[in-house]
Amino acid sequence: MGLTNAQDNGNKTNHMFAVELDTVQNLEFHDINANHVGIDIYTLSSLQSNATGYYHDSNGSFQNLSLISGEAMQVWVEYDGEATQINVTIAPLGIVKPKKPLLSCVYDLSSVLAEPSYIGFSSATGPGNSRHYVLGWSFGINRPAPVIDTAKLPKLPQLGSNKPRSKVLEITLPIASAALVLTLGVALFLLVRRRLRYTELREDWESEFGPHRFAYKDLFHATKGFKDKHLLGAGGFGMVYRGQLEKSGVEVAVKKVSHGSKQGMKEFIAEIVSIGRIRHRNLVQLLGYCRRKDELILVYDYMPNGSLDKYLYSEGDDDPTLDWGQRFRIIKGVASGLHFLHERWEKVVVHRDIKSSNVLLDKEMNGRLGDFGLAKLYEHGANPQTTRVVGTTGYLAPELVRSGKATPLTDVFAFGTFMLEVTCGQRPIKQDEQGNQFLLVDWVLQHWHNETLLEAMDPKLKGENNSDEVRFVLQIGLLCAHPSATARPSMQQVLQYLDGETPLPEMTRSDLSFNMLALLQKKGLHVMSCPCSSTMVSAGTISDLSGGR
Known part of the structure; x- marks a missing residue:
């Protein structure tokens, strides 16, 4: 048939x-007649074959056809990618397509067709002599x-x-045939590429999370194919892209996170869906997720x-900056969001x-805490479980490095460092x-001891x-970043201090006589060599799924 060779x-x-459509019986290919x-898949020995004919819709009887009768016929070749089912039907021209196909088998063609693939018509006569015509397709x-x-x-x-044969036909027929093969090849290539491009990873247990997927x-369409021009940022755990959902027009931030293991994935997705139900004006809304190959994709409000x-580390004269009023409002907003996570939601959420x-800053420049990639949830009144230590150097509380237990008070420590960072315009290292x-x-503590805090x-x-x-604010930041967890306030107390509802407790030299760097190094955590780095590091082994949400 002109398809393969020996x-x-x-x-x-x-x-x-x-x-x-075979009119010669080749015994070496196990032809039935x-x-x-x-x-045929890979070989001319057919995966499935049948005598040429069709089934009547009325009574189901089989009507034989002859491929060398000289009568026009119509052939339907159909493939269902989801069911991986191939159906082949043939009938005389002018007859409605029979309901029952002549051939039907299940075979996953995605494992057969390469990229690119071509579609077309091929024939060979061998020692015989016959003519085949394609009248339309x-x-x-x-x-x-x-x-x-x-x-x-x-x-x-x-x-x-x-x-005599028409000269025009002799010229145009080969050209038309070549164009037909090319067109069908392009169409098949686009079909295969489309299926490969949009392939997702789905498991049975994900059905309960359907609305969040x-x-x-x-x-892919929202981010225009995850093009670099839509890239918002790149962190230690993934790339974040700006996108706009076509159906709703809603702008979103799409984070692609690589993960190398399925261990704990069900629990991980369950926590994502739980966090997606949190609503607070100072928290970035986690809208849902998608899984594809070795990637976990998270969708947030933009x-x-x-x-x-x-804004804190802009260096150019024309770069955007923040006045104190804006910074103070952002600090209070993040404090409010943390208080909600720790004490006001149905579970305790440690960020x-x-x-x-x-x-992140919304259009009114309000601060919203986002990226719940490392967040842990547990019931109110329960003890947090020991986990591998993850986080960012400079924000890690000493007891977290020692015990591996993330608690609301370890979040308070990081928030204290954050307050100093926003007020001083300095990185934590x-x-x-x-x-x-x-x-x-x-550094801030030394200024406090020297009574030069405003410097x-x-x-x-x-x-x-x-x-x-x-x-x-600097004093509250020092209190929150105290090395002793019992000396730190809760986020509810921090909010009361910031709102002026409760006076700040007296801070003595003995209360603040510590060196945080020495304490952390004693616990086994060493500062990264690049003080300006904001990438994620751990003081232990990062778990398979600590790549962030």
Whole structure:
């Protein structure tokens, strides 16, 4: 049939799928007769074959057809990608497609067809002599092929005519055939590429989370194929893209997270869905997820003004910055969101990664805590479980490094460092001119001991009449970042301090006589060599699923 040769017949590298209309019986290919239809995959020995004919819809009887009768016939070749089912039906031209196919088998063609693949028609006569004509064809992807208007088809040529062959036909027929093969090849290539592009990973247990799952195709179109021009940022655990859902027009942030194991995936997805039910004005809404191959994709509300860190660490004169009023409002907003997570929701939620790059700003410049990639949930009144230590150096509480237990008070420690970061405009790990590294909390504490606390304030805030409020916030930050968990306030108390409902407790030199860097190094955590890095690090082994949500 002009498809294979002796070397590649039966070889899976030929990526061949064919429906044969055979008028010669070749015993070496196990042909059933000299008038049959067969389904061929990789080889000319048919996977399934039957004598040519069709089944009547009225009584189910079988009507034989002859492929060499000279009568026009119509063939339907259909493939259901989800059911992986191949159906082949044949009938005389003008008869409605029979309901029962001549051939039907199950075979996953995604393992056969390569990228790119080509579709077309092929024939060979061997020692015989016959003519085959293609009067018309149609092709459909993800839908039935368009119905052929048989009234507009050309007539079969009269056999035995002595008329000379048309020169025009001799020229145009090869060109038309080549164009047909090319067109069908492109269509098949697009079909295969489309299926490979949108392939998702789904398991039975995910059915209960259906409303929270996004289709990969929708996210692919929302981000224009995850193009670099839509990239919002890249962190230690994944890339974040801006997108717009086509159906609703809602803008979203789409985070692609790599994970190398299925261990604990069901529990991980369950926590994602639980967190997705949290609603608070100072928390970024987690909308849902998608799984594809080795990626977990998370969908968040889009925050138009980006992350807080780009405002704190801008260096150019034209770069955006924040005045003290904006910073104080952001601090209070994040405190309110944390208080809700710790005490007001149905479960205790420990964020475990509070830092300026995880605080996003909405269109009114309100601070919203986002990226719940490392968050842990447990029941109120229960003891938190020991986990592998994950987080960002500079924000890790000493007891977290020692015990591996993340609690609301370890979040309070990170929030204290965050308060100092926002007020001072400094990263949590600093470096002096000699290259020695030290922690921001130790630097601010030294200013407190020297009674020069306002000198720790961000120089960009100089000239604003806010000294009392700045001093007040720095003191709360030092109290929250105390090395002893029992000395730290709860987030409810922090909110009361910030709102002026409760006076700040007296802070003595003996209360704040510590060196945080020395304490952490004693616990086994060493500061990263790059003090400006905001990537995620751990003081132990990061778990398989600690890549973030």
